[in-house]
Amino acid sequence: MLTTNQSSYDLFCFILQRSKKEKCTFHFHNTTVNIFVAKSKKTLAKPGVKNIVLVDGVRTPFLQSGTIYADLMPHDLARAALQGLLNRTGLPKDAVDYIVYGTVIQEVKTSNVAREAALGAGFSDKTPAHTVTMACISSNQAMTTAVGLIAAGQCDAVVAGGVEFMSDVPIRHSRRMRKTMLSLNKAKTLGARLSLLGSIRLAHLAPELPAVAEFSTAETMGHSADRLAAAFGVSRLEQDEFALRSHTLAKKAQDSGLLSDVISFKVPGKDIVSKDNGIRPSTMEQMAKLKPAFIKPHGTVTAANSSFLTDGASAVLIMSEEKALAMGYKPKAYLRDFVYVSQDPKDQLLLGPTYATPKVLEKSGLTLNDIDVFEFHEAFAGQIMANLKAMESDWFAQTYMGRKTKVGAPPMEKFNSWGGSLSLGHPFAATGCRLVTTVAHRLQKEGGQYGLVAACAAGGQGHAMVIEAYPQ
Amino acid sequence: IKGDVAVVRMNDPNSRVNTLSTQMQREMTEVMDEIWGNNAVQSVVLISSKPGSFIAGADLNMIQACTTAEEVTGLSQEGQRMFEKVEKSPKPIVAAINGSCLGGGLELGLPSAFDMILTGRSIRADKAKKMGLVHQLVDTLGPGLKSPEERTIEYLEEVAVEAARGLAKKQIPLTKEKGLMQSNYFLAEIQDYVMSYPFVRQQIYNTVQNKVMKQTKGLYPAPLKIIECVKAGVEQGPTAGYLVESQHFGKLAMTPESKALIGLYHGQVTCKKNRFGTPEKEVKTLAILGAGLMGAGIAQVSVDKGFHTILKDTTLEGLSRGEQQVYKGLNDKTKKKSITSFERDSFLSNLTGQLDYNGFNKADMIIEAVFEDLSIKHKVLKEVEAMIPPHCIFATNTSALPIKDIAAVSKRPEKVIGMHYFSPVDKMQLLEIITTDKTSKDTTASAVAVGLKQGKVIIVVGDGPGFYTTRCLAPMLAEAVRVLQEGVDPKKLDGLTTGFGFPVGAATLADEVGIDVAAHVAEDLGKAFGSRFGGGNVEVLKTMVEKGFKGRKSGKGCYIYQPGLKRRDVNTEALEILESYKLTSSDSDVQYRLVSRFVNEAVLCLQEGILANPVEGDIGAVFGLGFPPCLGGPFRFVDSFGADKLVEKMRKFEEVFGNQFTPCQLLLDHAKDPSKKFHK
Numbered sequence A: 001m002l003t004t005n006q007s008s009y010d011l012f013c014f015i016l017q018r019s020k021k022e023k024c025t026f027h028f029h030n031t032t033v034n035i036f037v038a039k040s041k042k043t044l045a046k047p048g049v050k051n052i053v054l055v056d057g058v059r060t061p062f063l064q065s066g067t068i069y070a071d072l073m074p075h076d077l078a079r080a081a082l083q084g085l086l087n088r089t090g091l092p093k094d095a096v097d098y099i100v101y102g103t104v105i106q107e108v109k110t111s112n113v114a115r116e117a118a119l120g121a122g123f124s125d126k127t128p129a130h131t132v133t134m135a136c137i138s139s140n141q142a143m144t145t146a147v148g149l150i151a152a153g154q155c156d157a158v159v160a161g162g163v164e165f166m167s168d169v170p171i172r173h174s175r176r177m178r179k180t181m182l183s184l185n186k187a188k189t190l191g192a193r194l195s196l197l198g199s200i201r202l203a204h205l206a207p208e209l210p211a212v213a214e215f216s217t218a219e220t221m222g223h224s225a226d227r228l229a230a231a232f233g234v235s236r237l238e239q240d241e242f243a244l245r246s247h248t249l250a251k252k253a254q255d256s257g258l259l260s261d262v263i264s265f266k267v268p269g270k271d272i273v274s275k276d277n278g279i280r281p282s283t284m285e286q287m288a289k290l291k292p293a294f295i296k297p298h299g300t301v302t303a304a305n306s307s308f309l310t311d312g313a314s315a316v317l318i319m320s321e322e323k324a325l326a327m328g329y330k331p332k333a334y335l336r337d338f339v340y341v342s343q344d345p346k347d348q349l350l351l352g353p354t355y356a357t358p359k360v361l362e363k364s365g366l367t368l369n370d371i372d373v374f375e376f377h378e379a380f381a382g383q384i385m386a387n388l389k390a391m392e393s394d395w396f397a398q399t400y401m402g403r404k405t406k407v408g409a410p411p412m413e414k415f416n417s418w419g420g421s422l423s424l425g426h427p428f429a430a431t432g433c434r435l436v437t438t439v440a441h442r443l444q445k446e447g448g449q450y451g452l453v454a455a456c457a458a459g460g461q462g463h464a465m466v467i468e469a470y471p472q
Numbered sequence B: 001i002k003g004d005v006a007v008v009r010m011n012d013p014n015s016r017v018n019t020l021s022t023q024m025q026r027e028m029t030e031v032m033d034e035i036w037g038n039n040a041v042q043s044v045v046l047i048s049s050k051p052g053s054f055i056a057g058a059d060l061n062m063i064q065a066c067t068t069a070e071e072v073t074g075l076s077q078e079g080q081r082m083f084e085k086v087e088k089s090p091k092p093i094v095a096a097i098n099g100s101c102l103g104g105g106l107e108l109g110l111p112s113a114f115d116m117i118l119t120g121r122s123i124r125a126d127k128a129k130k131m132g133l134v135h136q137l138v139d140t141l142g143p144g145l146k147s148p149e150e151r152t153i154e155y156l157e158e159v160a161v162e163a164a165r166g167l168a169k170k171q172i173p174l175t176k177e178k179g180l181m182q183s184n185y186f187l188a189e190i191q192d193y194v195m196s197y198p199f200v201r202q203q204i205y206n207t208v209q210n211k212v213m214k215q216t217k218g219l220y221p222a223p224l225k226i227i228e229c230v231k232a233g234v235e236q237g238p239t240a241g242y243l244v245e246s247q248h249f250g251k252l253a254m255t256p257e258s259k260a261l262i263g264l265y266h267g268q269v270t271c272k273k274n275r276f277g278t279p280e281k282e283v284k285t286l287a288i289l290g291a292g293l294m295g296a297g298i299a300q301v302s303v304d305k306g307f308h309t310i311l312k313d314t315t316l317e318g319l320s321r322g323e324q325q326v327y328k329g330l331n332d333k334t335k336k337k338s339i340t341s342f343e344r345d346s347f348l349s350n351l352t353g354q355l356d357y358n359g360f361n362k363a364d365m366i367i368e369a370v371f372e373d374l375s376i377k378h379k380v381l382k383e384v385e386a387m388i389p390p391h392c393i394f395a396t397n398t399s400a401l402p403i404k405d406i407a408a409v410s411k412r413p414e415k416v417i418g419m420h421y422f423s424p425v426d427k428m429q430l431l432e433i434i435t436t437d438k439t440s441k442d443t444t445a446s447a448v449a450v451g452l453k454q455g456k457v458i459i460v461v462g463d464g465p466g467f468y469t470t471r472c473l474a475p476m477l478a479e480a481v482r483v484l485q486e487g488v489d490p491k492k493l494d495g496l497t498t499g500f501g502f503p504v505g506a507a508t509l510a511d512e513v514g515i516d517v518a519a520h521v522a523e524d525l526g527k528a529f530g531s532r533f534g535g536g537n538v539e540v541l542k543t544m545v546e547k548g549f550k551g552r553k554s555g556k557g558c559y560i561y562q563p564g565l566k567r568r569d570v571n572t573e574a575l576e577i578l579e580s581y582k583l584t585s586s587d588s589d590v591q592y593r594l595v596s597r598f599v600n601e602a603v604l605c606l607q608e609g610i611l612a613n614p615v616e617g618d619i620g621a622v623f624g625l626g627f628p629p630c631l632g633g634p635f636r637f638v639d640s641f642g643a644d645k646l647v648e649k650m651r652k653f654e655e656v657f658g659n660q661f662t663p664c665q666l667l668l669d670h671a672k673d674p675s676k677k678f679h680k
Helices: A008-016 A074-089 A113-120 A138-151 A175-186 A190-198 A221-231 A236-255 A284-289 A321-326 A352-364 A381-391 A394-400 A428-446 B022-037 B060-064 B069-087 B104-109 B125-130 B148-168 B178-195 B198-216 B222-236 B238-253 B256-270 B293-303 B316-335 B341-348 B374-385 B403-407 B441-453 B469-485 B490-500 B506-513 B515-533 B538-546 B572-580 B590-607 B614-625 B634-641 B643-657 B665-672
Strands: A022-028 A031-037 A052-059 A098-102 A129-132 A157-164 A310-320 A333-342 A373-376 A450-457 A461-469 B005-010 B043-048 B053-055 B093-096 B285-289 B308-312 B351-354 B365-368 B393-396 B416-421 B430-435 B457-462
Touching: A052 A074, A052 A138, A052 A321, A052 A428, A074 A113, A074 A157, A074 A310, A098 A113, A098 A138, A098 A428, A113 A129, A113 A157, A129 A138, A138 A157, A138 A310, A138 A333, A138 A428, A138 A461, A157 A428, A175 A190, A221 A381, A221 B148, A236 A284, A236 A381, A310 A321, A310 A428, A333 A352, A333 A428, A352 A381, A352 A450, A352 A461, A373 A428, A428 A450, A428 A461, B005 B022, B005 B148, B022 B069, B043 B148, B069 B238, B093 B148, B222 B238, B238 B256, B256 B614, B256 B634, B285 B293, B293 B308, B293 B316, B293 B416, B308 B316, B316 B341, B316 B351, B365 B374, B365 B441, B374 B393, B374 B403, B393 B441, B403 B416, B416 B441, B430 B441, B430 B614, B441 B457, B457 B614, B469 B490, B469 B506, B469 B515, B469 B538, B469 B590, B469 B614, B490 B506, B490 B590, B506 B515, B515 B538, B538 B572, B590 B614, B590 B634, B590 B643, B590 B665, B614 B634, B634 B643, B643 B665
Parallel strands: A098 A129, A098 A157, A373 A450, B005 B043, B043 B093, B285 B308, B285 B365, B308 B351, B365 B393, B393 B416, B430 B457
Antiparallel strands: A022 A031, A052 A310, A052 A333, A157 A310, A333 A461, A450 A461, B416 B430
């Protein structure tokens, strides 16, 4: 149902754009007219705004950290994704204007991993590259940066992507030890050096381990997710059921060859990898046996209903529509409106999708019913269930979001139907591109018009993007 | 009742917090009986329906309502019976505690544990878990489908019910790790063995008793009685122990110390309210002039309450020192883990340090904390008034200068008010607000609102030299100087004053306040009030200041202060100065000489209308000047000591020293008529 206030000419055009039947109410010249018209088949193209398209997207298999990728470096994975994209699209290496890559846990030797990976993947050394970071929505940020560069007329073809490598993370010396070591560099005399060495105590040798924890609150993400689930009354059973659903659907998608964005990757010294290895459909009984991982003993978030530490990289090719067509590509989807949101990093750390979804829908002039394909990032089953409950709650919308009514929860049959981060894996900065590519593929496969990507991220941030199928 | 778990929700409809009242005890016993009678119930959960409060302890009003020790003993025994009932429960009980759980509340909360001796310390939840006081922690929740408070309690109840069920089915052991349990068991064995020797026990009692005596100087009877209770319990068995406990509790409730402390509690609650109503405009931006000890201290207690705070000084060095003080204050809290480093940073983002008047056009209140000199204060007031918006309040932080003198150059005297903070601002609870007859009611309401938000206990007093607190302190310090001149060693003087119940000795206090400030105040007030404020020779203080002995801040005063050293030596050079002003010793009751002048001045302030009521007088003296809390403040002291006895003592001193000890009219009235009391 739609209520608008338009001139009769607009109305005419509007009706023409629709093909499926739907009741619409129009108000114009103080008269209310009800007409049965098609369900939205209109395009979200806006006059004066460039159409930006997703040409294609690929990813390396997502593997549990510490498995086959264990001896690589982050830029190796990124390289594999970039090369895979080149192979898949047949893109000339010098046709890319710019490369943007996301990463979360930085390898200090390759802090601009975008540039190192691009060089290593054989892109022209004349193509500049930069790295962005925004926790779990880093590659979303890479993609929207690309969209921005194209929309502003500065570039025509941009590669975006993201990489995360959890098999090796920077473990640092303690601050005291680092301070001593740095002073040691500056010490001029042997005496000064010896006295510095003598000041080292056993306790200074204890390393600093990185943790998936908020800097501002020092709370680990799993702990926060558990509290969030409790706040929304999400039971352990619901979480386990959702996790099982994710694994089951992922398995099905994998077996029926739907995960076509996955490229094969010959790991140096190991075999060719061509499948995600974290998909493990289990039984409810087995899952129920697990002890809570964060809040003990009464918590509900367990290893089985959380996303696991993953290694992986993804990459997409984004172009202006004209350029893509000029180069002879058949694009997969339009990248349309997107939003970033942020809220309290303590109690609403993982509620990004709840805040971002209504905002981006409003921006596009769509409702939840217009969306055919939903791809939400599954950080924790409890987090997804909490978001679904929040989106379904008028009280929450009114009290915390300043909205009159709820936006509504997505129907489950359209939701993450090829699995999600819980089962496929979640290499933090690579997930965003996987979500967008999956939406494009699902729209093609299922014949839908609009898709919605939404994700939460550390720091209490969130993102959502509307994707429109490219006419077949 | 949820399945086989009974949930007992405590909610006192008449109060903000739950207390252990007679009614509550009765109802609890009834409920417990019912639960034991019900076979369907396997376990119990005790929970409070009030967010943030389990049980705040015994009902003070209930104790106050008792007139005899026997009545209180009776109450105590009833309470014991209730606790015993909970403790001996055949069905497991889980106490689900959300928020404060004090005194008897804690005893109820920990039925499976032990009878407790409580110090006045507050323990954070995670600490309590480590100490083994609680078994399981439940996190507070954020927004969900209901308000966070409501949902947190619900969640707590759900978790508690599960735990109770687990306990009843013996699925959850009470003590968790095996290794820990064994080592505890081993320790307990040794403890039992050792404790079986009466000699060892006696030794422990003595050690504890000595420690208590050292801390309380025997002025607070309760801790000693607690030791006696434990002793009786251990030596003669629990029944005798409980009996002794209830009897002692009854006796203690009737002591003047108990009355004094309960009085202070009620007074403090009163002084945490704004009797001037809600101000028209809420203060959001606060500008503080002068980044000295006081200015920075005021900034520190403001930034963490959400005030946007401008801290202005005239020199970069001064400003830097002030900002460092604010940072250090907050960082110390971070180190103690009472705030996170992130909270520290976000609090500090409320602070703007600057040398100019930029942004003063948006300030809602100015608090001036520049040097105590009328001409400087005038200059600052005029400068600032040219920069601030019309609604902005000008508060002056002074310990002695009359506000009306400062306000004399103001174009808007109705917006001028005194806010006397005490050093160190972040530790001292009192704020003395001084109004002139021109200060508007809204200005006062606003100042009180700001002070309350800063977490202060507030007294509002009339204008006059020294207001209330400084005016009471000055004669006592004058007397202290005289005592020193008479040849009493500063350490001896400190011992005498702390022995009376002051938390800080008179000589140390002078060093803390600053000898220069003391000299300044003594001279000013001496001029204003004449010979009544005499006593010690002001020249003593002046000579000390000339020599650079300004107290703690300059490293030397009555004592020598060395950074990092706790031990302080008496400043022998100061003794030389005292020697040169030596008076013949009049060797009389030093303690009462000091206290009677203090008390007389306080009563005079009430008589003159500087004080609105005795409650604020007591609160101001205890929280601002460290008047012995066990005496409850100068007015309660007169009530309990007897005005007639005090007047009698003063008359004796008057014969020796003159009019400094002449009792004021109000005190004489009370002496004549024993039925007159300051506190009903």
